[in-house]
Amino acid sequence: MVKKKPTNKDDNLVAQNRKARHDYRVLQTYEAGIALTGTEIKSVRASRVNLKDGFAQIRDGQATLMNVHISEYEQGNQFNHDPLRNRKLLLHKQEIKRLAKETDKKGVTIVPLKMYLKKGFAKVLIGVAEGKHEYDKRETMKKRDQEREISRVLKHY
Template sequence: MAKRKEKPRNQVATNRKAQHDYTITETYEAGVALTGTEIKSVRAGKINLKDGFAQFHRGELWLENVHISPYDAGNRFNHDPLRNRKLLLHKRELAKISGVIKTAGMTIVPLKVYLKHGYAKVLLGVAQGKHEYDKRETIKRREQDRELRRVLKNNF
């Protein structure tokens, strides 16, 4: 039976679909403005990045369509699971990202969420969408690498 790779202790969620659907050109680390019950849910690992993306509104970057489940022990003041969350970046980084995004076909996708010094951070990827034939090429290359590792493992 194959061993499962354990995720690092501070890593909360990853977006594996983004690696399949996009070619990631650059990455940025951003903080996320969360409410009290949201950070408790994130620490519990109840976050889904699958269809998430980031978009500019009035010069600020917002994380959209990321689902953070309501906190189980919360009360009537629990948060909306799909609300838009502000991303915290320096002005230089925001200007650089907005310049790159203005080119055709580029988007910003969340790649992973992790905890750093008690704060939730998001690794954002500036990405370009893949065509169907690019996705097939990626799968083919991955299977070839897996087969090569298997052969090398058996020989040594």
């Protein structure tokens, strides 16, 4: 009997927002499902997603993913979707309440970090994030360079 290997989130990675961790300090992450149409999920499976300018908002007790570009499906004809439409995030009520409470603070937002497929369903890893200032970004780069230099020196010993 063949054993199934454990699935990892990165195995089915569709899109990643690399700029998010540079521009924001991620405080907490949540995994959320997305309500997609038929042609949207086909585009997601083809990795035709851009999370770069995306964000999420909590309105009327619902979480909505905004400004995420999912390209039109090439064979979609008249059933195609609007690439920048708002999409509902599927979260538990308690998670939505917690997110709403955290985003009431000044300078805190919800940012999509990754989109991946899990058991055939599209999932988004969203992060509650705080915006970084320019000096914070330089400090992060400085620390990264120092750690790289230390590991390089230790590698030779």
